[in-house]
Amino acid sequence: MINNDSIFLPEIAEVVSTRQLTEMEKYIELKLKETKEFNFNPGQFIQLSIFGIGEAPISISSSPFNKDTIGLCVRKAGDVTSAIHKLEAGSYIGIRGPLGNGFPIEEMKGKDLLFVAGGLGLAPLRSLINYVLERRDDFAKITILYGAKNPGEILFADELELWKKRKDIAIDITVDKPDDNWSSKSGVVTRLIPPLDMEPTNTYALVVGPPVMYKYVLLELQAKQISEDHIIMSLERRMKCGIGKCGHCQINGVYVCLDGPEFSYHTLKFLSEAI
Amino acid sequence: MNDILICKKDIGTFCSNLKEQFTVYGVKQKEEGFYVFDEIDEFSDPLKDYIPTILPPKKYLFPQQETLLRFDTQPLPDVKPVIESRKQVLFGVRPCDIHGISLLDKIFTADHDDKNYTRKREETVIIGMDCLEPCYEHALCASVGCLNVDDGYDIMMTDIGDYFYTSIKTSQGEEIVRKYSKYTGAGEEDRKRFLRLRNDREGKFENKIKTDISNLPLIFKNADNDPVWDELNDRCLGCGRCNIVCPTCYCFDVYDCMDLNMTSGERCREWDACTLKDFAVVSTGENFRSTRGQRLRHRFNRKFNYLMTRYNTSFCVGCGRCTRSCPVNIDVVETVNAVIKNNKTDDK
Amino acid sequence: MTKPRVAFFSFTSCEGCQLVVLTIEEQLLELVNLIDIVSFREAMSEKSEEYDIAFVEGSITRTSEIERIKKIRETAKVIIALGACATIGGVNCLKNQFEMDKVKDIVYGKMAGNYETIPARPIEAVIKVDYWIQGCPIDKDEFIEVTKAILLGKKPRIPDYPVCVECQMRENVCLFEKGMVCMGPVTRAGCKAICPTYNDGCVGCRGLIDDPNLSSHKNLLSEHGLTVDEAISQYMLFGGNSKEKYE
Numbered sequence: 001m002i003n004n005d006s007i008f009l010p011e012i013a014e015v016v017s018t019r020q021l022t023e024m025e026k027y028i029e030l031k032l033k034e035t036k037e038f039n040f041n042p043g044q045f046i047q048l049s050i051f052g053i054g055e056a057p058i059s060i061s062s063s064p065f066n067k068d069t070i071g072l073c074v075r076k077a078g079d080v081t082s083a084i085h086k087l088e089a090g091s092y093i094g095i096r097g098p099l100g101n102g103f104p105i106e107e108m109k110g111k112d113l114l115f116v117a118g119g120l121g122l123a124p125l126r127s128l129i130n131y132v133l134e135r136r137d138d139f140a141k142i143t144i145l146y147g148a149k150n151p152g153e154i155l156f157a158d159e160l161e162l163w164k165k166r167k168d169i170a171i172d173i174t175v176d177k178p179d180d181n182w183s184s185k186s187g188v189v190t191r192l193i194p195p196l197d198m199e200p201t202n203t204y205a206l207v208v209g210p211p212v213m214y215k216y217v218l219l220e221l222q223a224k225q226i227s228e229d230h231i232i233m234s235l236e237r238r239m240k241c242g243i244g245k246c247g248h249c250q251i252n253g254v255y256v257c258l259d260g261p262e263f264s265y266h267t268l269k270f271l272s273e274a275i
Numbered sequence: 276m277n278d279i280l281i282c283k284k285d286i287g288t289f290c291s292n293l294k295e296q297f298t299v300y301g302v303k304q305k306e307e308g309f310y311v312f313d314e315i316d317e318f319s320d321p322l323k324d325y326i327p328t329i330l331p332p333k334k335y336l337f338p339q340q341e342t343l344l345r346f347d348t349q350p351l352p353d354v355k356p357v358i359e360s361r362k363q364v365l366f367g368v369r370p371c372d373i374h375g376i377s378l379l380d381k382i383f384t385a386d387h388d389d390k391n392y393t394r395k396r397e398e399t400v401i402i403g404m405d406c407l408e409p410c411y412e413h414a415l416c417a418s419v420g421c422l423n424v425d426d427g428y429d430i431m432m433t434d435i436g437d438y439f440y441t442s443i444k445t446s447q448g449e450e451i452v453r454k455y456s457k458y459t460g461a462g463e464e465d466r467k468r469f470l471r472l473r474n475d476r477e478g479k480f481e482n483k484i485k486t487d488i489s490n491l492p493l494i495f496k497n498a499d500n501d502p503v504w505d506e507l508n509d510r511c512l513g514c515g516r517c518n519i520v521c522p523t524c525y526c527f528d529v530y531d532c533m534d535l536n537m538t539s540g541e542r543c544r545e546w547d548a549c550t551l552k553d554f555a556v557v558s559t560g561e562n563f564r565s566t567r568g569q570r571l572r573h574r575f576n577r578k579f580n581y582l583m584t585r586y587n588t589s590f591c592v593g594c595g596r597c598t599r600s601c602p603v604n605i606d607v608v609e610t611v612n613a614v615i616k617n618n619k620t621d622d623k
Numbered sequence: 624m625t626k627p628r629v630a631f632f633s634f635t636s637c638e639g640c641q642l643v644v645l646t647i648e649e650q651l652l653e654l655v656n657l658i659d660i661v662s663f664r665e666a667m668s669e670k671s672e673e674y675d676i677a678f679v680e681g682s683i684t685r686t687s688e689i690e691r692i693k694k695i696r697e698t699a700k701v702i703i704a705l706g707a708c709a710t711i712g713g714v715n716c717l718k719n720q721f722e723m724d725k726v727k728d729i730v731y732g733k734m735a736g737n738y739e740t741i742p743a744r745p746i747e748a749v750i751k752v753d754y755w756i757q758g759c760p761i762d763k764d765e766f767i768e769v770t771k772a773i774l775l776g777k778k779p780r781i782p783d784y785p786v787c788v789e790c791q792m793r794e795n796v797c798l799f800e801k802g803m804v805c806m807g808p809v810t811r812a813g814c815k816a817i818c819p820t821y822n823d824g825c826v827g828c829r830g831l832i833d834d835p836n837l838s839s840h841k842n843l844l845s846e847h848g849l850t851v852d853e854a855i856s857q858y859m860l861f862g863g864n865s866k867e868k869y870e
């Protein structure tokens with residue numbers, strides 16, 4: 001929710017639990033002090049405040065069916081994110097949001113879904129995956145592809161195990177740089193796409209990863225003839241306000257914070273600085 | 276209220292009276308040929324032939340630095356919005372700047388209402404001063420459709436000799452004039468004189484942009500790879516002055532500033548500029564507009580394509596400030612015309 | 624929370640930057656609540672070999688100073704270069720344009736044999752530096768901001784944009800528009816454009832921004848009547864250490 005008195009005013013939230021996922025990523029669970037029910041769409045984000053340090057946009061990683069708490073997966077990247085890593089249960093922080101629009105869930109219903117997550121991209125996709133698993137019958141075939149740099153950077157390993165055990169979804173994981181204990185696939189996540197058996201006209205591809213990944217994923221998806229408006233990508237840009245004022249996230253005519261952060265390739269291909 | 280006449284010699288008293296209720300900002304000469312909006316205390320003759328001020332009057336609605344929140348982190352975080360405003364009059368705002376403020380109104384109210392801006396705006400009275408001649412060689416107001424204003428002001432004055440021919444747009448404008456100014460009703464002769472002067476000015480303002488501006492979004496859309504941007508890349512210093520002086524540039528940075536007690540502090544915003552190197556850097560280190568040419572392309576597109584498309588109006592209001600202040604003479608008109616020349620789709 | 628111990632060190636400089644630190648009276652008292660100043664040549668005589676944060680002023684101009692600064696690096700967890708001499712070499716680097724023996728002769732005359740001098744350099748030419756507070760002298764507000772940022776564990780908000788941004792925000796008349804010259808377009812902001820505000824051209828005491836357009840700026844200087852040599856000497860006043868960038 002955006003506050004009526006000031007669009008910049010965060011609501012205070014308590015950190016109810018934290019979990020170190022990897023060396024660089026920490027999962028924190030928040031509970032808002034005032035708002036009882038936090039409603040959002042998978043793919044939306046919040047602006048998280050550490051007062052005195054600043055604000056950072058972070059995707060919501062928890063399931064939208066959990067309206068009590070908000071789960072975030074945060075990579076240590078700079079000032080705010082490092083301060084988040086120092087938080088313990090019982091700390092208080094500020095939140096503005098949910099911001100942005102999220103994935104076009106209504107359009108996706110009845111379709112095959114192909115999730116392509118690179119690194120931290122699994123964070124926002126996890127929210128969506130949780131949604132579709134809860135509403136499994138609303139969707140057709142589900143395939144999850146996930147690539148991490150190395151085995152130590154794999155996020156939500158326990159959940160991935162659970163997903164692997166399910167018979168009603170397919171999941172494939174790869175690492176760029178395997179170590180001695182790694183027995184599964186290695187190489188970049190794009191390599192998992194060509195072998196897939198897809199029905200291009202009926203598939204939505206949901207892609208989130210680092211900026212460099214998109215170009216290559218796109219080539220593979222286009223080779224599979226998935227239509228441009230069924231390829232949905234979530235973009236990262238510098239954000240200061242999160243609500244279409246500060247101009248930082250602008251790509252050509254669109255504001256990533258306001259009009260995204262998820263866009264179809266059909267929109268993005270006309271934006272010269274997008275990918 | 277019908278149009279009125281305010282005698283020039285009464286203007287000083289009018290402004291002084293306004294101070295009873297408002298802080299009054301008007302134009303002062305800073306140095307020979309350079310003007311600024313500043314608080315007016317002694318009102319002698321208001322300036323007449325001034326050219327656009329170094330900074331536009333947007334600084335009174337969207338200041339260079341502004342506190343957004345005050346917070347205390349101990350024992351638990353406590354945060355309060357800070358929204359400052361005061362009753363103020365902007366006196367002698369030119370048509371280009373009135374358009375500029377109208378565009379900022381759009382930006383700061385679109386989708387979410389930015390109270391730090393709108394609260395100031397609500398408390399602001401705008402008294403415009405119309406232009407009958409191009410103010411200086413850099414003016415392109417007529418060319419972008421911003422010479423004529425029919426909205427965005429409370430009172431508009433036009434110099435018709437001994438009098439200012441004065442049109443009142445809002446009830447607040449009317450109230451102020453009634454309360455603080457001497458005036459007489461404008462007669463038929465005065466009205467004719469006024470209209471004649473307005474008509475005559477049309478010929479004096481050349482159309483400098485060599486196409487109908489409604490064509491610009493499409494032209495710019497196809498001009499991403501235009502050599503103009505390479506040439507500007509070599510020349511532009513990336514100094515940000517064109518952004519800072521522009522009445523329609525509104526980008527800002529947000530940062531926290533802790534007090535020395537290290538427990539309380541403020542969140543502030545400050546003008547930012549899309550021509551500066553770090554404007555679009557993200558946490559993974561990518562810079563989505565890493566060259567000066569790309570950044571200027573972005574700035575020009577914001578004025579003539581991106582925002583123009585989004586809001587269906589030119590986001591350059593033609594004040595010529597960017598051209599005047601660019602140390603390496605990057606001229607808005609020349610640049611736009613070069614883009615037009617290289618990218619004309621056909622000869623319509 | 625134990626207060627971090629802070630030490631100030633001086634190398635070849637006028638010690639003007641430490642003086643700035645001493646002039647921040649009221650805030651200094653509040654600062655002392657947050658930090659323990661254990662060594663401060665300008666302010667107190669006692670010295671301590673135990674410190675966490677070292678502010679270092681001055682450039683390295685003698686071999687003995689190389690050893691000394693390396694020692695400081697071994698002890699301090701955080702090193703902040705304080706002022707132009709330490710951050711960019713500053714005016715000390717002017718002498719680098721000459722042979723060192725000549726410099727000694729000019730400065731010390733007959734006594735030259737008793738002194739030893741090496742080309743002046745910023746401290747980062749010798750050790751790793753964590754933060755830089757630019758300027759000749761430093762800006763006291765920036766000093767406080769940087770100190771606070773370090774205590775908070777965040778990057779100080781040091782501009783990487785030119786002086787022009789601040790100059791224009793203050794609504795100054797640009798000196799180029801008055802027929803003067805200015806290093807503002809290529810110089811790092813943070814001083815609130817103090818020189819142009821008082822009608823003096825910026826001389827670049829805060830060093831170059833990361834990506835200056837020097838060739839265009841040089842053209843601009845020459846359009847304003849400077850010869851190539853004059854333009855270069857503008858850059859060299861404070862930027863002698865990055866000579867190769869100007870030629």
Ligand SMILES: Cc1cc2nc3c(=O)[nH]c(=O)nc-3n(C[C@H](O)[C@H](O)[C@H](O)COP(=O)(O)OP(=O)(O)OC[C@H]3O[C@@H](n4cnc5c(N)ncnc54)[C@H](O)[C@@H]3O)c2cc1C
Pocket residue numbers: 045054055056057058059060073074075076077078079080081082120123124235236237238239261553556557558559560778
């Ligand atoms: C919509 C969206 C969703 C996101 N979701 C997540 C998420 O779920 N989890 C997550 O961990 N992250 C997410 N991010 C990324 C996250 O927002 C950034 O990592 C975060 O903003 C970094 O803030 P910080 O204060 O920690 O880092 P900063 O201190 O701002 O710096 C981060 C890094 O950026 C670079 N940098 C910053 N400023 C500059 C500058 N002026 N010049 C050059 N380089 C600079 C530096 O290299 C620095 O190391 C998301 C971003 C967006 C836009």
Ligand code: SF4
Pocket residue numbers: 517520521522523578590591592593594595596597598607
């Ligand atoms: S782009 Fe230039 S001419 Fe147009 S409004 Fe901005 S400063 Fe004025």
Ligand code: SF4
Pocket residue numbers: 326327369370371372405406408409410411414415416417421422593594595
């Ligand atoms: S640019 Fe046009 S509207 Fe603005 S002051 Fe000059 S003549 Fe008037």
Ligand code: SF4
Pocket residue numbers: 510511512513514515516517518550571600601602603604605
């Ligand atoms: S004022 Fe001129 S040099 Fe400076 S950023 Fe703008 S176009 Fe570039």
Ligand code: SF4
Pocket residue numbers: 516602786787788790791795796797798799805806807808816819825
């Ligand atoms: S006076 Fe110097 S710093 Fe100021 S705007 Fe002009 S060039 Fe830039």
Ligand code: SF4
Pocket residue numbers: 758759786810811814815816817818819824825826827828829830
């Ligand atoms: S204006 Fe230039 S010379 Fe003056 S203090 Fe600032 S950086 Fe130094």
Ligand code: FES
Pocket residue numbers: 238239240241242243244245246247248249250255256257258
């Ligand atoms: S983050 Fe400010 S406009 Fe999008």
